[in-house]
Amino acid sequence: MGGKKGGSRKSGPVPKARRSGRSGGGAGSKRQPGTAKRGSRPRKASFFVLSAAVLLAAGYFLWPVAFSGRPAPASADVIDIAANMSGFSQRVIRVRAGEPVTIRLTSLDGPYHRDGGGKHQFAVDELDVNIVAPPKGSASQTFTPTEPGSYVFYCDICCGGRANPTMSGRIQVTE
Numbered sequence: 197m198g199g200k201k202g203g204s205r206k207s208g209p210v211p212k213a214r215r216s217g218r219s220g221g222g223a224g225s226k227r228q229p230g231t232a233k234r235g236s237r238p239r240k241a242s243f244f245v246l247s248a249a250v251l252l253a254a255g256y257f258l259w260p261v262a263f264s265g266r267p268a269p270a271s272a273d274v275i276d277i278a279a280n281m282s283g284f285s286q287r288v289i290r291v292r293a294g295e296p297v298t299i300r301l302t303s304l305d306g307p308y309h310r311d312g313g314g315k316h317q318f319a320v321d322e323l324d325v326n327i328v329a330p331p332k333g334s335a336s337q338t339f340t341p342t343e344p345g346s347y348v349f350y351c352d353i354c355c356g357g358r359a360n361p362t363m364s365g366r367i368q369v370t371e
């Protein structure tokens with residue numbers, strides 16, 4: 197009787213041991229072999245992850261550097277046009293409708309110029325183009341003309357502004 201009672205009493209702590217065995221040993225014993233087997237993998241995996249992260253980071257930082265000189269799409273033709281107080285280097289520009297084009301305007305004048313401070317502009321109202329080049333610097337804009345026609349481009353910054361006949365030209369958009 198006493199032994200049975202004692203056994204039943206002893207069986208009291210046993211479930212606790214089982215509970216602790218289930219929670220600690222049961223789940224833990226399943227995880228431990230898993231982590232032990234994977235123990236060598238995380239090192240190899242971390243190598244790939246690290247190297248991949250380094251490559252991605254390098255690409256992320258080098259990408260804008262490599263393409264900073266080309267803000268325009270690769271398909272866009274770049275037309276260089278320079279300007280100084282005597283006018284534009286080209287008076288007529290020909291582009292095709294439906295094709296993206298980049299106008300890169302360079303000011304040849306220094307900042308000491310009283311009119312415009314050495315800045316020059318390339319603006320085409322109808323095409324929503326407005327480029328302002330800093331003194332001794334360049335600026336560009338890419339756009340896609342859609343309607344064939346002849347449009348006036350002009351500089352409205354320097355001497356005489358738009359009224360100055362030398363600071364204007366025509367952009368011919370053909371089909």
Ligand SMILES: [Cu+2]
Pocket residue numbers: 279280312315316317351352353354355363
């Ligand atoms: Cu100008």
